[in-house]
Amino acid sequence: MVNIGNISLPDFPLLLAPMEDVSDPPFRAVCKDNGADLMYTEFISSEGLIRDAIKSRRKLDIFDYERPIGIQIFGGDEDSLAMAARIVDVTQPDLLDINFGCPVKKVALKGAGAGVLKDIDLMVRLTDAVVRSTSLPVTVKTRLGWDDSMLNIEEVAERLQDVGIKALAIHGRTRCQMYKGEADWTLIGKVKNNPRIRIPIFGNGDIDSPQKALEYKNRYGVDGIMIGRAAIGYPWIFREIKHFVQTGTVLPPPTVEERVNVVRKHLQKSVEWKGAIVGINEMRRHYANYLKGLPNIKEYRSKLVRLTEEAPIREVLDEIIEKYSGLEMQATPIELINYHEKCPVN
The missing domain is CATH 1.10.1200.80 (Putative flavin oxidoreducatase; domain 2)
Known part of the structure; x- marks a missing residue:
């Protein structure tokens, strides 16, 4: 079992990543049906929640059949994040996640999401403010660093654990990479195998087949895998990975x-x-x-x-x-959809 605070997940759980304009309740419902063990809402602006913005409030909608489920928030101000955490607390999700990984311009260049990776002291203060403001287990999703000159995820993991987070999900790219190139899981493995780290570490990035999921599980020792783009249009990836990990055989594609x-x-x-x-x-x-x-x-x-x-x-x-009817579907490579492709990096 993998434990996040008081939440118990099965061995090697599969998590549905929070994706803006994707991970809404309808999409989450079909992913849950196909084996997602833990899911997250789309990310929610702390400022939007405080202003009572309709779109932000609507993202708080969760349903009992989705549990366990986490609500994800983002922001760059301690007071705003703390107040947003208290608002989230009232809706009673199973956990609260902080987004320190969104790379898009409108978030990162305003000092939120992956933009916080340029200031680790601020990241720690923001996280501490959230942990102190909620009774929920707090988790974080982030990236390796801002760019190749700032690969500080090992320091981030230790310091965020010290202020009380209960799990960490790491996307194997820097902010400046966006979703380009290949995700590098080497540093994710280093974090997981750091003797100081006691919390679950989940890897994220480029998992597009059951074979790769098992290979990365064995190579990097992560506690579980977070799947995002590969689930868009293909929620069956969760059940296919579970079956392959348990049996070593590949399920036929969905009919x-x-x-x-x-x-x-x-x-x-x-x-x-x-x-x-x-x-x-x-x-x-x-x-x-x-x-x-x-x-x-x-x-x-x-x-x-x-x-x-x-x-x-x-x-x-x-x-x-x-x-x-009766057509035998052929297994084809799963497409990693660049759902944020329209957002500029700079």
Whole structure:
């Protein structure tokens, strides 16, 4: 078992990463169905929570079937983060996570997210303020450092543990790398194997297959793996990794029926949570990812993104099952979707 404060997770847990505009309740629901052991909300601005901003408050929505679940906040001011932590406390998630890893310009260059990696003393003060303001277990997600000249994750891990965090998730890139190049897990392994470190260490970055997950588990000794981009359009990655770790065999890819059923559930949850207009509009970006690999699927995708009512969409999904019933899906590489690609680095 892996323990985060009073939360008990199975051996080598799989975590769904918090992703802005992705990790909402509808998406989390299908990931939970497919084996995610611990999930996080989209990150929430501490300033937005304090201002009672509608979008920020809406991100606090969590449901019992999602547990254990963490709410993630970000900010660069001690008082604001402490007040946000007290607001989060009232919603009773299982843990509270601080984002010190978001690399996008609008966050990092305003002294929050990965921007705090340039000032470790500030990071420690911010974390300490949150720990003191909540009864929840506090965890942190961060990166290796700001750039290659500031790879300070080992110091970060020790000092944040000293002020009371209960787990640390590390993305194997610097802020300046964004999502480019290959994630470097070497320093993640050093943190995990540091004799001073007692808290669980979760690795994150480029896990796109069961084989890589097991290889990195064995090579770096991490307590678990956090999966982000690889789960977009492919929540089955959680069950595939679990099966491979336990048995050494590879599960067949999801059938057409399984793919369409996940689309149906995602659509249902999206409409329930966001309302018909927004829920249907925001589902449009998901169809291509879920249906990738089906031959000549473009015609159906085009129909799905043009429809504005739920019933006709479900009829098209029924047509897809009828057309492709019995088709044996081929295993294809999982695409690591660059969902923040539109955000400039500098």
